[in-house]
Amino acid sequence: MEHASQQNSSYQKKARPKNLNLLSVKFPMSAIMSVGHRAAGILLFLSLPYFLYLLQISLTNEAGFALVKAEIQEPVVKLFGLIMIWSLAHHFFAGIRFFLLDLDIGIDKKWAQKTAVLVMAAGFLVFAVFSFILL
């Protein structure tokens, strides 16, 4: 039994297709959106310490609160903030799309592409609105 499963797994390893030439792979909108979902997730994950730092300082005392308020007015921090706002928005909308796909809503190929475009657009719209507010 064990021998058979070992054989099976080595067979699977051999048969696994390897295609590392990304230029030969088609990237429909759903793929770009999905990569964006992952990239946004990583960015959100890595930015956690900075946001915790801001939260901690802002709750310490009046001066800390003023410090954070001043810090988030800095152009570099604003730019960073906008990237994080896009990340959160994109991750949020892509997540809702996953929820709907789980419920078999928009599961067929044509609609899946349309909702992927919608997710991308919604992410950029939030980015644009906040750029307008913050800059």
Next chain:
Amino acid sequence: MTYQAKGLQAWLFQRLTGAFMALYILYFLWVIFTTEQMTYSLWLEWFSHPLMNTLTGLFFIHLAVHSWVGMRDIVLDYIPRDSLRLFTLACISFFLIMISLWMLRILFSLTL
């Protein structure tokens, strides 16, 4: 020792934690945008409220689970070498434990 949540369990965790965090974020944004002038006393009062304090703690537990499942999926997809994979996963879990302890410290420092 296993670092893999079973597939269905991981999928379910990701959905449930995502749903909770989505609601928390919407509530957070709603408060931020409906508060005309956010002052230190308002900010402190808000986070010191037992309900908000608890919700924020829960948010972080959900965040830790959600990002663990998500980051683990990405590592399993793109890092095929076992040693590097294990090292990366160890770094991610260490990072998450540190972040969670830090968050607990912030929340517990507020007097309810």
